[in-house]
Amino acid sequence: MADELDIADLRVYFMADYLIKSLRLRSDKWTKMIQIEDQNRTIIDFCDKAQPTLIVFHVNPAGNLVVSTSFPTSLKSKACFFAKKLPEPLQRDSKEKVASALNFGDLSNAALEQLQIYVNDVIRPLLTTPQNHEEWPDVVSTDLQKHVSDLQSQLQVVTSLVKGKILLPYPKYNPTTTTTTTTTNGTTTNPTGYIRTNDTTQTNTKNGDVIDLKLVHAVESVVIEWSHQIRQVLKKDSAQPLLDGLDPLPSTEIEFWKSKRSHLESISEQLNDPRVTKMGELLNKSNSSYYPSFLQIQNDVHHALEEAQDIDTHLRPLSGHFESLETTDFLEAKHLFKPMFHVIELVYNNCQHYATASRIVVLLQEICNLVMKQASENLEPMELFKGEVDEALRKIDETFESLKKFHDEYELTRNKMD
Template sequence: MPSAKELATLAENADEEPGADPRLRLLGAYVAQSLRPAAGAWERCAGTPEAEQLFQAFLGREAVEGQRPLLVVRPWLGGLAVRAGLDEAPESRPARAKGLFFLRTGPEPPGPNSLRGAVVCGDLPAAPLEHLAALFSEVVIPVLANEKNRLDWPHMVCQDVRRHAHTLQCDLLVILEQVKGKTLLPLPIGSEKMEFVDFQSETDLDSIDKSVIYAIESAVVRWSHQVQVVLKKESSQPLLENPTPKVELEFWKSRYEDLEYIYNQLRTIKVRGMAGLLDKLQSSYFPAFKAMFSDVEAALTEAQDIHVHLVPLHCHLETLESVEFPEVKSRLQPLLHVVCLIWATCKCYRSPGRLTVLLQEICNLLIQQASNYLSPEDLLRSEIEESQRKLRVVSDTLSFFKQVFQDRRENLHTYFKENQEVKEWDFQSSLVFVRLDGFLERLHVVEDLLKTALDLHKLGKLEFSGIRGNALSQQAQQLFEEFQEMYGVFSEASYDCLDPQSTEFEKDVTEFNQRVEDLDRRLGTIFIQAFDDTPGLEHAFKVCRSVAGATLVLSTLILIRGWMSNPAYED
């Protein structure tokens, strides 16, 4: 914190500037000493309109009428940022950068020369949990462990305070490890003596405090709950978020590392000493400990085996994500080849449920790559021919993936050794392709839409000759303008037209098709009138060529009906 002399100097400097609030310079002195920002950073930060409103609300007399106001200053983008609370930290805050807080303590606003008595200031660590855990481990626990600090405390109070402090410390350490993806099994109070206990000596066993035994048994119960949470995790849990295969690989890697971390903790001298004590005392919690250890050991073996077999998939997935989508097709067969090898060689992964999850995630990856290639926001705004070409590439690639899957499924026996029992893929293909099929169906809807739009775009160039040629051409032009208005709905929409869950797009397509049917009928009427005006067969064929350009089924049917009923063309 700045000294009284420094604050006084700042206040004098602030008084020299007309209209300047000296209290801002006092706040700036704390910021400068704590955060050490670049020269002029505080002045630029405090001069923004947003910061001025926050400072006015913080320093005013009415600031403490409700909840006590809090200001937080953090480094941000080479300067400083001021926020009105802890939850409103800048999104681009540099990692591992501490902040500073100011908190009003009373109704009286701070004076121009000092903030004491009105504002409390303190540092906000960059990693609050690590900071709190270190505070407990290095300050609180040693202070409570020192008998000189609790000479006048009753014995029960000492035990209760130490127990609560130890519990809080354990909770903090468990949370810190959870952030890293690891499961910490906190040791109970008294476990540090377990490695020195001789379990063959009756004297040592009798000397152990009953509270220590109770703490060990309670720890076994807590560990069992923690281990069960880890064991019950399945890679299929995030499927609702449409994950890619990398999530599957990362799941088994982290599961293997976490179980290995738990296993190593259970193999330490202290934990083995605790287990030996429970065994000697014939505690009812010893069988639970043995069962937990066996479950961890079996799960670790399984996770390690699966992780080792899934690693070869990583390079194929990296390639699939890095190449352009038209090049994906040639990479699909090698990818499924590796999947078949995993099925044949990894007994732990030879489960329909687990393989279905992996194949669904591969489908999710293909859908993701296809969407990026098609660019849904531009698909209905770009040139129609180019969009159609891209749609054909995507449809062909995804259909080829389904064909390769079926081919590998039929030849799965070739991946097993002669003396090995063949395990077929006895699950339904629809379970694998449920989302891919929905995506392909949406592609067909978009493709039909583009085909209709391409046909109707030719209305703008449609011209008729004859007596009523000019009037018919104007009617066709009017239909073209109506079509442009109808199709403009899709180019202006904000939804993802490739998302099978988008009901707005389906609604717009249904309405568009209904209006297109009406345009078809009106266009057919125009063509019939054009045929009626034709003086001979040569002119009739010219109209037919115009119809061929339109390629609208209903219009053609109406046209043929009108032509066949015209007496001028009877034999």
């Protein structure tokens, strides 16, 4: 507790007390920090001068409490900030006056998630509640709600990408009222669970259904966004590192297909959600020009997932062979080549989606990169020149023998695959 610190200045006491409680610090952490002249001076200047107007406390990787006048670029744990409401010295009369002069709170180490919660729980309700903009023109209100929804969707997508996942945002449309879907009594069809009554932007279909055109537009906009997201996943090619002039190892190929399979399974699961099915039904009923695109997205994901699952399943047995080759001394790796190429032959003969020259060539190039890497490390120039000449020549000869063994097994497997 801050009482243990014997702090006379109420302003400093207020901040120390909040920090110790919020960050669950031992009092000696504070004592150690203020013993550093620069840290102590920052706190005093914040209290006694108009500038700085912000200080941030956090625990650094070494486990020490530190203070700065700006937000840190990265955090390993929670931080606390104190910001002046006005650029003036803090009054020291009472803790209540200190608290009223400051905006203070906690900063999560997961900044994107905190921002997403802030937008969802604070910004959106504030800006989309009708009572807050009764005097605004309808065009302004509608445009504002659209931009808030776009911001929510973008935050969801970015947050999921940071976590290594693909999230397809759903249309955000008039979330202030809800009802069930019905079509025969003049109620607006709305598959997301939201409804607008007395809406002038409605149309009747041939079977008497009433379709909300604004909702159709919202769904169409989301389909366009989905298309861009999914295309980014589908167009990724395991050969790209080679095309970029890099020297990837075969483990890169295995990780690529494992990751692509995971992303496509996640996307497929989202596309099979009942809400998405209702969105498709809405596009179909409204004769939307985006309905074929919606179907094409589902079809492309289905075929791409089949391919990724097939390739990932067949490539996984090779990971053990590559790991053994990478961790074994190259001069002792001759016996590893034959079983490795045998499994490659089995993959080529049994994996329908990998039995093409473009696929297998990428894998073979990456295997060659690994072999060259192992051979180069075995023939490190400084080590060769340090030793005896005869020993160096013997090592070179044995390395060439291992390379020849690799080449022979490669040619044997190639002939079988032809």
